Every structure is written in structure tokens, then in C-alpha cells.
Amino acid sequence: MSEQPNIEQLITLHYPALQRIAASYEANHALREELVQDMLESIWLSWKNFRGDSSAKTYILRIAHYRAARHIEKQIKRQESNVTETVESVDRQHPEHNAEQQQQINHLLSAIRKLPMVQKQLITMSFDGLSYREMSEVTGLSSSHVGVSLNRAKASLKKLLEHHYAK
């Protein structure tokens, strides 16, 4: 039987996913960084309470989404940052990405941020390849409910993207 990974290994393993989740909630680069740090802190603090009722991955993602929801609560009065800032921040940090890729990513993120909270969570988890059962563990919804809600979320995302490209 393989040894259970420690928290440092787990955080390193899921760090890219956490950054992607943060991007789906927060457009402002500095606030997004802060959100990722908040997620990491919460995961670190709560890891000792992990009892193995779910997989480590879904436990970590549940905390990350929960922390992101609390972040939105805090930032609710702040106007949504514009897309230009996101493009700039991506440019500055990752010049290897070409302009077209960056535009596509920004349009996608912008549309995802407009989705209701749970739809946003389901869509991002689906993109990250989680199964219905795993999504159910993260959100607390039943697997069948996840299926229905995810289909609605996909339809909403499609509409938002079509609306964006039609402009």
C-alpha cells in the first residue's frame, strides 16, 4: 500500500488547479493571488481534519471553492475588474502564450465568472476532469443533481460565449 502524500506534496500537486479555480472567480490579478494564498492557508489549516471520507483531491477542491465563495462575499461591493487587466497580467507573467490563446482564455474566464456560483463550480470541475461522483463530494449535491445542473451550466456558458462572439 502506498504511503499517503503529505500536505506539501498535495498542495504542490493541486496548485495549478487552485490557480485555475481562482481565475474563474476573480479577474483582478492581485486579488486572485491573494485568493490562492487564502485557499492554500485554509487547506493547510484543515488538513489535520481530513478523515478520508472523500478523496484528498475533492477535500482540497471543496475547501478551495468554499474559500472562493467567501472571497466573492468580501468583494461583492467591488465592481468586476475589466478584461484588459487580466490580459495584461497574463502577458506580463507568461509571454510564451500568444495573443490569440490569451484572448480565448480571457473570453472563457470572463463568461465563467458570469455564471452563478454552483454552475461555475461544476463547469470548472468538469474542465478539470472530475467525475460526477467527485463533483457531488465537492458540492454536496447528489450525483443525478450534478448531471442536471452541469447540463444547465453548459447551456448557460454556451449562451454567454455566443453572446460574446456575436458582439
Next chain:
Amino acid sequence: MQNDQQWDDLTRQWQQQPVTQQPDINLIKRRVRWHRMRISGLILLDLLITVVTAFFLYYGIAHDYAWSLLLWLGFGVAFGVFIAFRGMLIRIKSWRLPALSTKSWLDYEIRRAQSQLGYANLTRISTIVFMVFFHLWLLTGYFFDPEFRLDFNIQGILIYIFALLWMSVFWVVANRLKKRATNNIDRYLVEQHLLH
């Protein structure tokens, strides 16, 4: 998304987001240490407030202070203990908060916001009740107690102004809490509604 190809493209775009591969573990450790210190400090402060207000009441009783002043202190202690212990509970809860159950975080958030709303309403009602009793006591003393009228000096007026300011702060904070909690409940109920 009916078109699988389109969905695959979006998935690829999502996964191509530029990310940093290595987190700064030392930064996380520093933040965790700071978090623990901050919460411990706040809990100590709550305890200190409770002990100090209780000490003042004890001191007043031991030195045979006038009943009116003891009543004041009594109210102060009761209010202080209520606020301090409630604050302590919130802080201890916030420490353990990330350890979520497997229940829906949305239900959890709605319950949390409802609890905040209850606390805000309780603080508002306590403030109103306190102000009503306080003014009734002042008016009764002023009109029906000659000794009380004699004691009505500049110090009394300053205490009165201080009490008004203190209660106003409670009132404003409680109202802000109420507004925030109501907004959060509305927002989460909309989220819940969208799921069904």
C-alpha cells in the same frame, strides 16, 4: 454543450491557462503561523475584556457604590460578557471553519448568514432595550429622586454622552452586520433556487 468538439476546445483552453507550478511553501507556513497568532490574540483580548468588566463590578460592590452606578456596571458587564463570548465563539469557529463537513457548502453558508442575522438582530434589540431602560431610569431619578438630582453634575453628563456614543457604535455595527447578512442570505437563496 451539444457539440463535443466545442466542449473539448473549451476544456483545452481551460487547461492551457498559464499557471505557476511551485507554490511558496514557506509563505504558506508564515501565513498559517500568523493566522494562529491573530486568533489566539483575539481570544485573549475577549477574555481580558470579560475579566476587566467583571472586576469593575466586583470592585463597585465591594466598595458600596451607589445602586445606580452598580446598575450601570451590571449592564456593562452583562453586555460585555455577551459580546465577548459571542466574539470568542465566532473566532473559535472561524479557526475550525475550513474543516467542512461533507454537507453542501451552500446550506452551510445560508445557515451561517442566518446565524449572523440573528446575532445582528439580538444586538440591535439589546441596544434599544438598554437605551429605553437607561432613559427611563434617568427620567425617574431626575423627577422623583432629589438625591439623584443633586448628583447630576458635569461628570454625569460626560458619562451620559459616553454611553450614548458607545451605544451608537453598537447600533451602527449591528445594522451593518444585518445588511451584510441579509444580502448574503438573498444571494445564497438565489443560488439555491437556480439549482432546483
